[in-house]
Amino acid sequence: MNSSLLSETFKIVLLGTLAILFVAVNALFLVWMERRVAARFQLRRGPIHVGWQGSLQTLADALKLLSKELVFPHEANKFLYLLAPLLAFAPIVCAFVILPLGPGAVIRDLNVGFLLLFALTNISFIGIFMAGWASNNKYGALGSMRAVAQNISYEIPLLLSTMGVVMAAQTMKLSEIVSLQEKAWFITVQPLAFLLFFCSSLAEANRAPFDIPEAESELVAGFHTEYSGMRFALFFLGEYTAIFVSSAVAAALFLGGWQGPLLPGPFWLLLKTYALVFTVMWVRWTFPRLRSDQLMNFAWKVLIPFGILNVFGTALWLYFEKFFA
Amino acid sequence: MPTLAEKDIKTWLLENVKPDEFLEKDFKKSGILFEAVVPSGKIRETAAEFLAQGYFLESLTAVDFAECFEVVYHFNRWESPPKRCCVKILVPKEENKAPSISSIYKSANWFEREVYDLFGIHFTDHPNLKRILLPESSAIFPLLKSFKGEPAGSDVEQSLKLIEEDKEGFEIRYPQTITEHQKEYYLNLGPQHPSTHGVLRILLHLSGERVLDAEPIIGYAHRHHEKMMEIQTYQACWPNMGRLDYVGAMSYNFAYALLVEKAMGIQPSRRVEFIRVITTELNRITSHLLWLGTFLMDLGAFTPFFYCFDDRERILDILEMVTGERLTYDYFRFGGLDKDVPADFVPAVKAFIPHFKKRLRDYDLLITKNIIFQKRTKGVGVLSRENALAYGVTGPCLRASGVPFDLRRDEPYSIYPELDFDVAAAKDGDVFSRHLVRMQEMRESLKIVSQIIDKIPPGEITLGKLPKNVPKGETYTAVEGARGLFGMCLLSDGSLNPYRLKLRTPSFSNLNAMIDMVHGCFVSDVVSVLGSLDVVLPEIDR
Numbered sequence: 074m075n076s077s078l079l080s081e082t083f084k085i086v087l088l089g090t091l092a093i094l095f096v097a098v099n100a101l102f103l104v105w106m107e108r109r110v111a112a113r114f115q116l117r118r119g120p121i122h123v124g125w126q127g128s129l130q131t132l133a134d135a136l137k138l139l140s141k142e143l144v145f146p147h148e149a150n151k152f153l154y155l156l157a158p159l160l161a162f163a164p165i166v167c168a169f170v171i172l173p174l175g176p177g178a179v180i181r182d183l184n185v186g187f188l189l190l191f192a193l194t195n196i197s198f199i200g201i202f203m204a205g206w207a208s209n210n211k212y213g214a215l216g217s218m219r220a221v222a223q224n225i226s227y228e229i230p231l232l233l234s235t236m237g238v239v240m241a242a243q244t245m246k247l248s249e250i251v252s253l254q255e256k257a258w259f260i261t262v263q264p265l266a267f268l269l270f271f272c273s274s275l276a277e278a279n280r281a282p283f284d285i286p287e288a289e290s291e292l293v294a295g296f297h298t299e300y301s302g303m304r305f306a307l308f309f310l311g312e313y314t315a316i317f318v319s320s321a322v323a324a325a326l327f328l329g330g331w332q333g334p335l336l337p338g339p340f341w342l343l344l345k346t347y348a349l350v351f352t353v354m355w356v357r358w359t360f361p362r363l364r365s366d367q368l369m370n371f372a373w374k375v376l377i378p379f380g381i382l383n384v385f386g387t388a389l390w391l392y393f394e395k396f397f398a
Numbered sequence: 399m400p401t402l403a404e405k406d407i408k409t410w411l412l413e414n415v416k417p418d419e420f421l422e423k424d425f426k427k428s429g430i431l432f433e434a435v436v437p438s439g440k441i442r443e444t445a446a447e448f449l450a451q452g453y454f455l456e457s458l459t460a461v462d463f464a465e466c467f468e469v470v471y472h473f474n475r476w477e478s479p480p481k482r483c484c485v486k487i488l489v490p491k492e493e494n495k496a497p498s499i500s501s502i503y504k505s506a507n508w509f510e511r512e513v514y515d516l517f518g519i520h521f522t523d524h525p526n527l528k529r530i531l532l533p534e535s536s537a538i539f540p541l542l543k544s545f546k547g548e549p550a551g552s553d554v555e556q557s558l559k560l561i562e563e564d565k566e567g568f569e570i571r572y573p574q575t576i577t578e579h580q581k582e583y584y585l586n587l588g589p590q591h592p593s594t595h596g597v598l599r600i601l602l603h604l605s606g607e608r609v610l611d612a613e614p615i616i617g618y619a620h621r622h623h624e625k626m627m628e629i630q631t632y633q634a635c636w637p638n639m640g641r642l643d644y645v646g647a648m649s650y651n652f653a654y655a656l657l658v659e660k661a662m663g664i665q666p667s668r669r670v671e672f673i674r675v676i677t678t679e680l681n682r683i684t685s686h687l688l689w690l691g692t693f694l695m696d697l698g699a700f701t702p703f704f705y706c707f708d709d710r711e712r713i714l715d716i717l718e719m720v721t722g723e724r725l726t727y728d729y730f731r732f733g734g735l736d737k738d739v740p741a742d743f744v745p746a747v748k749a750f751i752p753h754f755k756k757r758l759r760d761y762d763l764l765i766t767k768n769i770i771f772q773k774r775t776k777g778v779g780v781l782s783r784e785n786a787l788a789y790g791v792t793g794p795c796l797r798a799s800g801v802p803f804d805l806r807r808d809e810p811y812s813i814y815p816e817l818d819f820d821v822a823a824a825k826d827g828d829v830f831s832r833h834l835v836r837m838q839e840m841r842e843s844l845k846i847v848s849q850i851i852d853k854i855p856p857g858e859i860t861l862g863k864l865p866k867n868v869p870k871g872e873t874y875t876a877v878e879g880a881r882g883l884f885g886m887c888l889l890s891d892g893s894l895n896p897y898r899l900k901l902r903t904p905s906f907s908n909l910n911a912m913i914d915m916v917h918g919c920f921v922s923d924v925v926s927v928l929g930s931l932d933v934v935l936p937e938i939d940r
């Protein structure tokens with residue numbers, strides 16, 4: 074009993090450390106990738122001087138951020154101001170708990186699977202709201218108001234789009250959903266759900282064209298206007314990790330997760346995830362930003378009706394399938 | 399009936415106002431049709447009649463004479479050829495008061511503030527008569543001839559005290575903190591903000607994200623070019639022309655060259671005219687490209703910026719080859735040019751034309767047809783014809799409101815009458831129309847360049863030695879800059895430097911019109927409306 078508790082604690086500490094390590098390395102890689110991808114889109118070369126093909130550039134930037142002064146804005150709410158970056162970052166790291174890397178390779182195979190994931194990403198939005206509100210800056214306040222409105226609107230289509238998959242798979246366990254896709258990926262039976270999920274997760278991760286909470290040409294930097302140094306870097310880490318997590322979940326739900334020939338499971342999952350991340354970057358460097366009211370319209374008048382349609386369609390299909398069988 | 403209307407305003411003036419002085423002028427030589435000195439009590443009546451007849455207030459300025467001030471109004475109409483009229487009132491120095499026409503012409507609001515700021519003339523019944531270009535704490539009137547350049551607030555402690563007083567006054571007028579349950583608040587967009595294109599501050603009165611009121615605050619880049627030019631020789635003013643609208647400086651070179659040539663009665667050679675038009679049109683394209691890139695950036699799309707800059711760099715390379723400068727051009731000279739074009743200029747331009755044609759197609763496919771772009775710009779920031787008239791808006795912003803008024807065609811100068819080009823226009827007056835007009839203008843400019851690039855005639859580049867002074871008299875010249883009508887009003891006393899040189903810059907009036915365009919918009923729309931106006935701050939602040 075005692076020894077199993079000890080080993081359990083050890084496992085948690087080890088996996089937690091590994092997860093944070095992965096998050097850090099992954100963010101460094103994604104930032105480098107984003108800069109290179111952006112450069113390719115923009116007739117530039119991007120970072121090329123530090124390390125091989127500029128691969129150490131983000132590391133150098135991270136070191137620079139570490140050495141920056143942590144500015145504390147005038148008359149800010151100190152407690153909330155300090156708590157906000159942690160609250161925005163930590164829940165996204167927790168999401169690694171449920172990511173299935175391969176058959177049996179998952180930290181906690183919960184039966185409510187990705188419901189937990191959505192609960193966690195919502196907590197990070199509270200962090201974003203707190204950041205804007207606590208820093209005593211009107212741009213920050215505007216940014217956090219937009220963030221809340223956006224989060225509330227896009228949570229619904231996000232859940233609706235996954236309902237189709239859950240109904241088809243009859244489970245909420247991510248590992249089971251992945252193993253059911255051995256013959257055919259769910260994107261083939263749920264293409265609409267995949268599109269809805271992709272759009273909503275862009276909005277959930279504050280990515281262009283839905284990046285209105287930070288909208289730098291309007292709100293300077295939105296909710297993190299007043300943050301500097303590593304506090305700012307935590308928001309940044311959180312954003313890139315959120316992109317990674319939502320792409321990984323999309324890969325698990327729709328693209329067969331670890332399933333793939335020859336190579337090991339984690340490789341396939343990472344490949345699919347990074348392919349989706351690349352698409353996210355592609356979208357960002359192609360489109361202008363929506364206005365906040367248009368963003369709401371898109372959620373309530375396009376995504377949600379189609380989400381409901383998809384759920385009904387799946388229900389009918391399941392019913393008739395059973396009926397004929 | 400244009401000719402009838404012109405007669406109308408003249409006969410109306412002669413019959414109803416009975417001007418103290420009335421002078422018919424030669425439009426070719428002076429740029430105006432007639433000049434009337436009216437009693438100052440009748441100026442409001444006169445302005446109202448001008449507005450009723452469809453004239454816009456092109457410029458409003460003052461001149462400091464030894465015995466009195468002269469407030470000068472230039473009215474103009476959107477037609478070909480323009481009907482520029484000059485009306486003056488005399489303001490005695492001891493009285494120092496003039497009636498305000500800001501309730502008649504909305505553009506007069508800022509013009510009168512400028513005159514108050516620089517001359518100290520009070521306009522009675524002006525709603526908001528305070529400093530506009532200089533800080534509110536300053537105590538000088540720099541365009542007075544008695545002002546010799548020593549700022550009154552040069553004492554540091556005194557300046558700091560004035561700044562402190564300024565701040566207190568500001569906090570009383572605009573409560574800054576968001577209190578509980580308070581929905582309305584003020585937001586300072588700028589002067590340090592990514593999307594104000596320089597140092598502009600827009601004071602927004604917001605309710606949530608809705609704009610209730612907007613007040614652009616300018617003057618941060620004020621260097622006083624007009625005073626500078628009064629104390630310099632005519633030749634020494636050339637560098638100032640590159641530093642007003644630094645994005646489209648060739649048109650300003652053009653205006654100054656035309657102004658002095660008109661006043662001196664000289665004519666440059668055909669070769670000079672051709673090179674002037676080619677470089678100006680290339681410069682117009684770079685100006686519109688810079689606008690396109692930064693405008694899309696305001697809307698949140700970053701990639702077009704680099705494509706626009708890539709194209710712009712190609713033109714800048716060509717212009718650098720010709721002028722030696724990449725931005726603040728100082729290329730034209732009175733009756734000529736600084737130097738001749740090099741031999742590889744023509745092939746370089748010819749190589750650029752097909753490349754840019756292809757790029758323009760790409761821009762249309764990727765930007766103009768993009769659904770998000772259209773949603774963000776259609777129906778936003780509408781400028782009606784009435785407001786365009788009242789604010790004296792010119793350039794692409796006016797043409798987007800359905801008025802095809804372009805000085806290159808309507809008050810032709812240089813070799814423009816011989817060229818085949820269309821005046822771009824759209825009808826809706828929204829942000830999207832302004833985008834369409836500028837895209838079309840780039841095409842037209844390219845058309846002009848490709849028409850004459852092969853036809854540059856041989857000829858002299860300068861007229862040789864010219865007198866250093868300009869004959870006595872008053873001359874007005876206007877050209878179509880990249881942002882609109884750029885007018886220069888020169889009053890020469892025959893000496894080596896201008897007695898008064900008024901710079902009528904287009905963005906000054908265009909930005910003023912923004913106040914009425916953003917009511918009820920979102921904060922995001924303020925950014926896109928401002929971007930669509932294509933303002934260049936050093937040109938507004940001068």
